[in-house]
Amino acid sequence: MKRTKWKHPEWREAFQPLWRRILLRHMLRYLSLGVIAALGSVLLIFFLSFLTPVENLWKLCLLTGFLITAATAGIGWRKRPSQYQAARIIDRMGLQEKAVTAYELEARDDPMAVLQRQDAVRSLSCFDKRRISLRMPAKHRALIITLSMALIIINLIPNPMDEILKRERELKAEIKEQLEELKESEEKLTAEEALTEEQRLELSGLLAELSEGLKNTENYKEALKEISAAEEKLSALADRIRDENIGRLAEHLALADETKGLAEALSGRDLAGIERELESLKSQLEQSDKKDELAKQLKEAMKKAAEIIKDEEIKGKLMAAADSLSKDQPSAAVDQLGDIMNQAVNAGNAMGDARFTLQQMRSRIARAAGEAQYAQNTGSSGQTSQGGERGQGTGQGESRGQGSGIGEGSSNESSGGSNSDAGGSPNGEGGPGQEAAEKIYEKIYDPTRLGDGGEITNVPGQHTGSGEIITEKGERGLGDFSGYIPYREVYQEYKSEAMKSMDRRALPPSIQAMVREYFEELD
Amino acid sequence: MDIQDFPIIVEKIKKEIAKEIIGLKEIIDHVLIAVIAGGNVLLEGVPGLGKTRLVKTLARVLDLNFSRIQFTPDLMPADVVGTNVLVKDEQGNSVFRFQAGPIFSNLVLADEINRATPKTQSALLEAMQEHTVTVGGVTRILPEPYFVLATQNPLEQEGTYPLPEAQLDRFLFKLLLDLPSLEELHAIINLTTGISNDTADKAVDAAAILQLRQLALQVPVAKPVQDYALRLVMNTHPHLPDSPEVARQFVRCGSSPRGAQAIIQSAKVRALMEGRYNVSFDDIRNVAYPSLRHRVFLSYHAVSEGKDSDMVISELIEATEE
Numbered sequence: 089m090k091r092t093k094w095k096h097p098e099w100r101e102a103f104q105p106l107w108r109r110i111l112l113r114h115m116l117r118y119l120s121l122g123v124i125a126a127l128g129s130v131l132l133i134f135f136l137s138f139l140t141p142v143e144n145l146w147k148l149c150l151l152t153g154f155l156i157t158a159a160t161a162g163i164g165w166r167k168r169p170s171q172y173q174a175a176r177i178i179d180r181m182g183l184q185e186k187a188v189t190a191y192e193l194e195a196r197d198d199p200m201a202v203l204q205r206q207d208a209v210r211s212l213s214c215f216d217k218r219r220i221s222l223r224m225p226a227k228h229r230a231l232i233i234t235l236s237m238a239l240i241i242i243n244l245i246p247n248p249m250d251e252i253l254k255r256e257r258e259l260k261a262e263i264k265e266q267l268e269e270l271k272e273s274e275e276k277l278t279a280e281e282a283l284t285e286e287q288r289l290e291l292s293g294l295l296a297e298l299s300e301g302l303k304n305t306e307n308y309k310e311a312l313k314e315i316s317a318a319e320e321k322l323s324a325l326a327d328r329i330r331d332e333n334i335g336r337l338a339e340h341l342a343l344a345d346e347t348k349g350l351a352e353a354l355s356g357r358d359l360a361g362i363e364r365e366l367e368s369l370k371s372q373l374e375q376s377d378k379k380d381e382l383a384k385q386l387k388e389a390m391k392k393a394a395e396i397i398k399d400e401e402i403k404g405k406l407m408a409a410a411d412s413l414s415k416d417q418p419s420a421a422v423d424q425l426g427d428i429m430n431q432a433v434n435a436g437n438a439m440g441d442a443r444f445t446l447q448q449m450r451s452r453i454a455r456a457a458g459e460a461q462y463a464q465n466t467g468s469s470g471q472t473s474q475g476g477e478r479g480q481g482t483g484q485g486e487s488r489g490q491g492s493g494i495g496e497g498s499s500n501e502s503s504g505g506s507n508s509d510a511g512g513s514p515n516g517e518g519g520p521g522q523e524a525a526e527k528i529y530e531k532i533y534d535p536t537r538l539g540d541g542g543e544i545t546n547v548p549g550q551h552t553g554s555g556e557i558i559t560e561k562g563e564r565g566l567g568d569f570s571g572y573i574p575y576r577e578v579y580q581e582y583k584s585e586a587m588k589s590m591d592r593r594a595l596p597p598s599i600q601a602m603v604r605e606y607f608e609e610l611d
Numbered sequence: 612m613d614i615q616d617f618p619i620i621v622e623k624i625k626k627e628i629a630k631e632i633i634g635l636k637e638i639i640d641h642v643l644i645a646v647i648a649g650g651n652v653l654l655e656g657v658p659g660l661g662k663t664r665l666v667k668t669l670a671r672v673l674d675l676n677f678s679r680i681q682f683t684p685d686l687m688p689a690d691v692v693g694t695n696v697l698v699k700d701e702q703g704n705s706v707f708r709f710q711a712g713p714i715f716s717n718l719v720l721a722d723e724i725n726r727a728t729p730k731t732q733s734a735l736l737e738a739m740q741e742h743t744v745t746v747g748g749v750t751r752i753l754p755e756p757y758f759v760l761a762t763q764n765p766l767e768q769e770g771t772y773p774l775p776e777a778q779l780d781r782f783l784f785k786l787l788l789d790l791p792s793l794e795e796l797h798a799i800i801n802l803t804t805g806i807s808n809d810t811a812d813k814a815v816d817a818a819a820i821l822q823l824r825q826l827a828l829q830v831p832v833a834k835p836v837q838d839y840a841l842r843l844v845m846n847t848h849p850h851l852p853d854s855p856e857v858a859r860q861f862v863r864c865g866s867s868p869r870g871a872q873a874i875i876q877s878a879k880v881r882a883l884m885e886g887r888y889n890v891s892f893d894d895i896r897n898v899a900y901p902s903l904r905h906r907v908f909l910s911y912h913a914v915s916e917g918k919d920s921d922m923v924i925s926e927l928i929e930a931t932e933e
Contacts, residue, residue, distance in 0.1 A: 176835065179891075180933075184887060184889075184891035184892075184893060185833050185835075185836050185889055185890065185891040185892060186887070186889055186891075188833045188835060188836075189831055189832075189833040189836075189888075189889035189890075190889075192831070192833050192834060193831055199614070200614070200829040200830065200831060200888060201831065203614060203615075203888045204831060204888035204889050207887065207888050207889075208889075
């Protein structure tokens with residue numbers, strides 16, 4: 089029942105002020121209801137923020153509070169009392185239905201209607217407006233006070249999720265920083281001369297794909313998966329480059345009978361075999377009757393190989409070895425050939441920088457994430473059951489990554505399938521637990537890391553005493569420890585392992601050069 | 612007559628009645644409401660409470676023809692409405708002439724109405740509702756204003772004939788007379804056992820009463836108020852889907868639409884008596900008891916629970932939202 093026109097001014101003058109006051113009271117009540125609803129919602133959000141990390145909590149609370157209050161006010165406005173309803177409200181204050189009757193009779197001008205209207209106007213004029221109270225209802229007041237107090241109290245309680253949020257922010261910043269570094273690395277790698285144009289493009293595409301993937305990741309697990317996938321692809325690319333180089337070199341070495349064995353060892357990537365064959369070749373070049381002919385054949389083979397090898401460094405060394413043979417320096421030529429073999433086997437290490445960057449990236453992200461996880465589990469440790477502990481640490485993590493000396497790969501799941509290598513050793517303390525508990529870390533001292541005296545690493549698992557203890561008899565290591573071992577034997581074994589490691593682990597060429605120099609000095 | 616004089620006239624009537632009737636203020640109010648609304652009243656109370664005196668006083672104050680019919684089991688309908696008797700006319704011919712019964716008055720006191728047989732009681736039906744009497748195929752109009760004030764004694768049940776629902780429905784109000792308070796009784800004794808010169812005088816006449824009735828009919832009823840009255844009547848019915856629990860439990864049969872008419876009609880008079888020109892919820896609630904108590908028939912469950920009609924009506928009023 090809405091009315092826009094007033095037929096009788098005396099009725100309007102008497103009724104309108106009261107109607108407006110009723111409207112005001114109605115809106116104030118809805119506003120206070122809105123404040124109550126907003127406070128309740130904010131309290132709920134605060135409560136939830138104790139269970140799950142909520143980004144921009146205060147902004148969210150303010151926005152929610154504002155929206156709810158505004159929505160309630162909007163509802164209040166939509167449900168505002170009409171004049172008819174206002175008349176009924178006034179009547180309930182002792183006017184004995186004079187107002188509502190006058191409202192209904194406003195269109196009538198018969199004597200009874202006029203009398204009734206006059207009576208109503210008289211009563212409305214005498215009506216004390218203050219009886220339409222604008223004060224907030226006591227219940228609303230009590231609720232607002234209670235909710236405000238609860239809000240203050242909940243704010244005073246330290247929220248463990250704040251720490252997690254802080255870590256997550258750091259993690260995001262870390263990913264952003266790593267992306268920038270990746271970009272730099274990409275630029276550097278694509279300028280790498282050792283790579284063919286096709287390889288450059290492939291590498292560039294791979295890194296661009298990783299960069300895009302990282303931008304879209306929502307958590308550290310996805311980021312680590314992306315990195316691991318990129319690492320695998322990078323590794324595959326490096327393997328392919330190396331295979332190509334080895335294949336070409338071996339093909340040319342197989343042309344001569346004297347170097348056929350060397351070609352086979354090279355094809356089989358048998359470093360010990362290469363060593364043996366080189367020793368044999370050296371002795372043949374120094375002591376054989378046909379040493380000159382052999383040197384000539386070898387020189388020709390090296391020159392032909394140099395023509396088709398794309399790697400400039402290998403090419404140069406092949407030419408240098410050919411020169412040494414020309415100068416009748418078989419020993420130097422064989423050593424240079426050994427270097428070439430090593431380099432061929434380690435070819436594809438142009439990707440080392442990229443892999444190093446990826447490893448570093450994964451290491452930093454994993455470390456940041458591991459700390460965040462640690463903080464999260466500290467916050468909710470009371471909810472973690474003992475039975476759910478995983479108690480499974482992988483120590484060194486995956487094989488390709490540990491050579492960087494960073495010591496990452498401690499989170500056995502976060503890096504996908506890449507850290508399933510046998511490099512880790514189970515601590516044997518915890519039994520197989522639930523997934524929920526795998527996020528619990530304890531700090532252990534790992535002295536086996538390369539680079540320094542060990543690093544603090546977060547390893548999933550806790551000491552529970554309930555895990556299965558596996559006892560194994562220690563086996564002999566790489567050398568024969570049954571007695572004294574000659575230095576050279578140990579040294580060769582050590583050198584061979586180091587070379588293998590360089591092959592297996594993506595070390596940047598500069599580091600590889602350092603390792604080689606070290607062994608050269610020892611030699 | 613000016614409508615603003617309405618409460619003044621009513622006050623004048625009440626003042627005159629008060630000269631001879633001590634107490635019974637609410638009963639007098641309701642009787643006056645019924646008289647102005649043109650309805651019949653059933654007065655229920657033990658003997659000696661002043662029922663007959665009230666009706667006599669009212670007749671004198673209102674300056675109306677008054678007749679009293681003492682209902683007894685041997686009372687015949689013709690004794691009430693009258694009959695055709697054989698008489699000689701001026702020419703000496705034998706002709707039937709209608710001898711009007713006591714019902715032909717403005718104000719009829721049907722004393723102890725429940726003592727008469729249903730046949731005789733039913734003789735009043737037409738008079739009460741239509742204000743006409745049909746005898747020998749001839750319908751005669753009763754004088755206006757016309758109303759019946761019947762009394763019944765609630766104690767003596769032996770040899771009585773309880774009024775049928777149809778007849779009860781013809782009464783606008785059923786009023787219950789209570790014992791007077793000690794103070795009132797003192798006043799009654801002083802009034803009735805001594806010499807008093809202060810007797811009730813005529814306050815208005817029949818024409819004025821009819822005018823008052825016309826004025827009352829013009830009183831507007833706001834829609835929510837009328838809606839409330841009608842919902843209250845509807846709520847007396849136990850078998851309706853929205854009927855309240857109290858009706859389902861304690862009411863055997865609810866009020867007829869005459870109940871709603873009675874409420875609205877009498878509420879209008881009450882509003883004017885209060886000096887208002889509109890009907891309020893309070894008016895409805897006030898007249899709901901006398902209008903509904905003889906129209907709401909209680910179940911055995913209500914009787915066994917010790918509930919009377921007024922209790923049930925109170926609960927019905929509570930169950931009906933404004």
